[in-house]
Amino acid sequence: MEVDRVGTFSAYFPIWNKLSGEEQRILEDAVTHKTVAAGTLLHGGSEDCIGLLVVESGQLRAYMTSEEGKELTLYRLFERDMCLFSAACMLSSLRADVMVEVEKDTALWIIPPGVYETLMKTSMEVSNYTNQLMASRFTDVMWLMDQILSKSMDARLAAFLLEECTIEESDVLSLTHERIARHMGTAREVVTRLLKYFQEEGIVKLSRGGIEIMSRKKLSALAA
Amino acid sequence: MEVDRVGTFSAYFPIWNKLSGEEQRILEDAVTHKTVAAGTLLHGGSEDCIGLLVVESGQLRAYMTSEEGKELTLYRLFERDMCLFSAACMLSSLRADVMVEVEKDTALWIIPPGVYETLMKTSMEVSNYTNQLMASRFTDVMWLMDQILSKSMDARLAAFLLEECTIEESDVLSLTHERIARHMGTAREVVTRLLKYFQEEGIVKLSRGGIEIMSRKKLSALAA
Numbered sequence: 388m389e390v391d392r393v394g395t396f397s398a399y400f401p402i403w404n405k406l407s408g409e410e411q412r413i414l415e416d417a418v419t420h421k422t423v424a425a426g427t428l429l430h431g432g433s434e435d436c437i438g439l440l441v442v443e444s445g446q447l448r449a450y451m452t453s454e455e456g457k458e459l460t461l462y463r464l465f466e467r468d469m470c471l472f473s474a475a476c477m478l479s480s481l482r483a484d485v486m487v488e489v490e491k492d493t494a495l496w497i498i499p500p501g502v503y504e505t506l507m508k509t510s511m512e513v514s515n516y517t518n519q520l521m522a523s524r525f526t527d528v529m530w531l532m533d534q535i536l537s538k539s540m541d542a543r544l545a546a547f548l549l550e551e552c553t554i555e556e557s558d559v560l561s562l563t564h565e566r567i568a569r570h571m572g573t574a575r576e577v578v579t580r581l582l583k584y585f586q587e588e589g590i591v592k593l594s595r596g597g598i599e600i601m602s603r604k605k606l607s608a609l610a611a
Numbered sequence: 612m613e614v615d616r617v618g619t620f621s622a623y624f625p626i627w628n629k630l631s632g633e634e635q636r637i638l639e640d641a642v643t644h645k646t647v648a649a650g651t652l653l654h655g656g657s658e659d660c661i662g663l664l665v666v667e668s669g670q671l672r673a674y675m676t677s678e679e680g681k682e683l684t685l686y687r688l689f690e691r692d693m694c695l696f697s698a699a700c701m702l703s704s705l706r707a708d709v710m711v712e713v714e715k716d717t718a719l720w721i722i723p724p725g726v727y728e729t730l731m732k733t734s735m736e737v738s739n740y741t742n743q744l745m746a747s748r749f750t751d752v753m754w755l756m757d758q759i760l761s762k763s764m765d766a767r768l769a770a771f772l773l774e775e776c777t778i779e780e781s782d783v784l785s786l787t788h789e790r791i792a793r794h795m796g797t798a799r800e801v802v803t804r805l806l807k808y809f810q811e812e813g814i815v816k817l818s819r820g821g822i823e824i825m826s827r828k829k830l831s832a833l834a835a
Contacts, residue, residue: 388660391692393720397644403662431701439685450831451700451753451756451757451760453745453760453761454761457760457761459756459760475743478742478743478746479743480743480744480746480750481745481746481749481750482750483749483750483753483754483757484753484757485753507739507742508735509735511732511733511735514735514738514739515732515738516732517742518731518738518741518742518745519702519703519704520704520743521742521746521749522702522703522704522705522745523704523705524705524749525705525707525748525749525752526704526706527752528705528749528752529675529707529709531708532675532683532752532755532756532759533675533677533707533708535759536675536677536681536683536796537677537678537679537681555747572760602719
């Protein structure tokens with residue numbers, strides 16, 4: 388489902404006011420608006436180049452996959468976030484097989500890669516904003532790398548559950564063990580074993596397809 | 612030891628010819644030249660901000676450390692490479708504790724972060740070059756993440772030894788097991804166990820403080 392709602396795009400593009408009238412017109416003419424259902428794969432790796440995604444509402448997940456199909460969540464994108472990897476073709480030095488899927492029904496704007504690439508070359512603001520954007524995703528990935536290098540799996544699981552509570556604004560999470568394993572780049576069995584241990588310690592309560600957090604305090608202590 | 616040799620800096624700055632005369636003068640006035648001995652820690656994490664490093668000759672290693680002191684090599688820098696993390700303070704969104712050490716005696720240029728930051732704001736060329744630079748390091752780190760996610764430790768060790776052979780242009784490597792463990796983010800015992808297995812398979816020959824590659828072919832098969 389595609390709807391023409393370019394009129395409000397300006398409110399979602401962070402440096403809109405720093406663009407010239409001409410640049411604003413170019414963008415307005417080029418962007419398309421889309422609503423995509425949870426579960427949709429928006430960007431399937433380095434071969435894809437649909438364009439820059441600007442999230443109006445909803446939730447996207449950027450992740451990588453291993454040869455054996457393990458997944459690892461790199462970061463999430465929420466309202467007003469921009470996704471650079473879905474337009475990686477415009478940056479010749481950026482080569483990474485990042486996938487982007489829709490986690491919750493999402494409304495978004497798509498800026499064609501060629502249009503953004505041109506703007507990067509004519510507007511200092513766009514170029515420097517892109518720098519900050521990439522630096523910020525790079526920081527996310529470095530944080531994750533540090534977690535993987537430094538933390539035990541139980542600490543990483545605790546940190547993941549806390550993050551989910553924040554995103555969902557709830558202590559009850561609808562998450563299968565399989566789904567958690569796909570976020571963390573590990574096997575389902577590992578998640579199941581750790582969650583059972585968490586339950587024995589009174590940290591969580593497990594039910595079919597769901598996890599209830601019983602003690603955020605103990606979870607925070609574990610994650611630290 | 613500091614020597615004034617600004618006269619040749621232009622040959623090592625990749626987009627020198629795309630700068631204006633004024634920008635070239637600003638850079639020439641600001642850069643300093645240094646020679647640093649192997650083993651020197653040039654950049655000690657996110658608090659440091661000595662400036663952009665441009666390698667004239669030698670070899671640098673960018674790595675991260677875990678809380679327990681494990682290290683993981685992120686990438687190496689050689690002649691004409693530029694190090695952005697040593698000037699991360701100029702990119703407010705870039706926050707990562709990356710360390711940079713001198714692996715081989717190195718001659719380099721240092722561009723003060725303030726000077727480069729100003730250039731990024733006045734020169735489209737510098738801004739877009741910085742984008743490509745960051746994208747290229749990002750790609751290195753994503754490749755490493757993929758290795759960690761996808762590959763077994765023996766495959767990663769095989770890939771590391773092959774890379775060392777390429778860098779050193781030799782099949783005889785002066786590397787301790789401890790040193791390899793610090794590149795790979797693992798424990799020395801793990802490296803020792805794997806190397807012994809490699810030796811039993813006729814892939815390497817171990818000696819005090821050194822490793823000789825006996826079969827690049829078997830090593831390549833393992834790494835794939």
